[in-house]
Amino acid sequence: MAVTLDEIHVADPPHAWRDAGFTVDDDGTCRVGSVRIRLVGRARGTGIVGWSLRDLPGDAAATDVDGVPTASSVTPPSTPATHANGVTHLDHVVLLSPDVARTRAALEAIGLDVRRERDGLLAGAPVRQLFLRLGEVILEVVGSPDETGDEPSTLWGLTHTVVDIEAAAALLGGRTSPVKDAVQPGRRITTLRHRDLGISVRTALITPHVRAG
Template sequence: MAAGPVTRLATVDVGASADAWAALGFTTTDGVIGLRNGAIRLVTDRAGLGAIGVTGIEAPTSADGLTITPVDDLSIADHPNGARSIDHVVVMTDSLDRTSAAIEASLGLERRRLRETYTVRQAFHRFADPIDAAAAGERGCILELVENLRTPHPEFWGLVVIVDDIDALHGAQPDLVAPPKTAVQPGRRIATVRREADLGTAVAFMTPSR
């Protein structure tokens, strides 16, 4: 069932404690971290990424085994660490082409780009931009598919959050946030969150696009 152009990311479910995310400078309200193009929901103590929620669909669906549920947009919050929005959610899959086709068929999100190197194959689908006035200028979240033949089935693997000042964040949390380094995306930098932060999934911070 194609959802059309109003398919926006609404939520990403993560298994982790609110205290762990709050310790890294996120504002959490009833287990929800509201960002400008989607929210992180801390739904269980069991580590890992669960379902994502999107607008524009009427019933739960599956894209090659990835669970997707209908959810309305949630409220946006300000965060002491300068977090603004979700740049991308990473999906690991044993078949890039199959999963990419399933996402397009289920959500109506066409594949924007295919990246192939000697070591990796990646595909990119983008959700529609947010419509909330408080999110003006923000882009829709990207689903970044990474092919890994050792992955038994497609799964949501991690996410990247855009922050205003990545150097300040690292300086304030050097034990939890690794030093920023050059990202694959031209002109941008990325800093991974250390396992000691216990956020329940792989998380990184990235500078805004220019």
């Protein structure tokens, strides 16, 4: 069985996500496609503080994947909620790595495969990106191609697929960046001004994948 993403744990209050047009259940769970985003409040800190994965290999039921707090799950995928902002599912999760080779080895040890690898620039600095699959969600690992560090990896940001990106930006008013072309051909993207919304996770909205041909 392929490893899939069950939950992401975010140290935000539920009202902040509701203000951003997300539907949040009474228990603090935001169901985005098949993934549950569990909003655990500021008592846990800020940002993404952990995740749970399904179908981990029997010898990989660890509590940590390259520094990321990890739980093993047998919970079935969630039933998607309908969100006022038009979000349909989680497109990708960004993981920042201080040592890309080390992170790659840790992810491969739990049964994930690197589907694609590329070198590029981020804010003028060289980066290496690895792309892996966690069910319907892409895991994007980002780090330096040359430098390494001993720090743990961190789950850094979320990008959600949205039906109508112009309508989502209008709903959020001035709390998004201008909609622009994404790196992926044919797609458009906007970034939430997450701090203005009381959200501690870097968050983007993107149009659906464009099928070739």
